[in-house]
Amino acid sequence: MTDDERDLRTAMLATCRAMDARGINQGTAGNLSARFGTGFLITPSSLAYDRMRPEDIVEMGWDGSYVGRRPSSEWRFHRDILQARGDVDVVLHCHSAFATSVACHHRTIPAFHYMVGVMGGTTLRCAPYATFGTQELSDAALAALEGRMACLLGQHGQIALGKTLEAALWMAVEVETLARMYLQALAIGEPPVLSDAEMARVIAQMQRMSYGLGPEEEGVGDIARPRKG
Numbered sequence: 001m002t003d004d005e006r007d008l009r010t011a012m013l014a015t016c017r018a019m020d021a022r023g024i025n026q027g028t029a030g031n032l033s034a035r036f037g038t039g040f041l042i043t044p045s046s047l048a049y050d051r052m053r054p055e056d057i058v059e060m061g062w063d064g065s066y067v068g069r070r071p072s073s074e075w076r077f078h079r080d081i082l083q084a085r086g087d088v089d090v091v092l093h094c095h096s097a098f099a100t101s102v103a104c105h106h107r108t109i110p111a112f113h114y115m116v117g118v119m120g121g122t123t124l125r126c127a128p129y130a131t132f133g134t135q136e137l138s139d140a141a142l143a144a145l146e147g148r149m150a151c152l153l154g155q156h157g158q159i160a161l162g163k164t165l166e167a168a169l170w171m172a173v174e175v176e177t178l179a180r181m182y183l184q185a186l187a188i189g190e191p192p193v194l195s196d197a198e199m200a201r202v203i204a205q206m207q208r209m210s211y212g213l214g215p216e217e218e219g220v221g222d223i224a225r226p227r228k229g
């Protein structure tokens, strides 16, 4: 095993444990994959993160062949997303409580808060229900993720994407936070929704600033930047 592979496995395990620590996962629910070599690495099925070791993470090819333990039952949507989305290298799935509560009602989260824009559009879509581990679920997830960095899965959970492990984890926590706020806002009635024109401004601003996802490029536009000297 190369140093790069060992480092990636270690970082994946740390991200899995961070999912538990951040309260967005529990037990053996959830799974994580990262593009690697001629395929990807993915967490094994039904193994709690506190018992998982880096060597338990499974190496998979795009054809579904694998080396090591039995891969996550959701390997199909991990594979299909990584194949279809050249803009992401990491797929994270979890059953975080608030996002899943919204998904149990098959609700798409509208632009009730500007941070919905960080997922890439005016809504956080909810994919229709399909049995876990099936191609049908993968197809539904891929459609709900079109132009987005996250989606809900009806009566199941959420998927968050990222260019890095850190970014995907950040996105999953954002999804959970927005779902929590949406449920709380709904308690006193359906909240108003920001207009498409305002959301277009929000999304353009987020893209210009790499909002939430990393440091801005120095000297770009009128963004604030650290003073030199």
Ligand code: 13P
Binding pocket: 028, 029, 030, 031, 043, 044, 045, 046, 047, 071, 072, 073, 074, 093, 132, 133
């Ligand atoms: P695995 O343990 O097979 O990854 O399944 C967990 C899960 O969340 C299925 O959707």
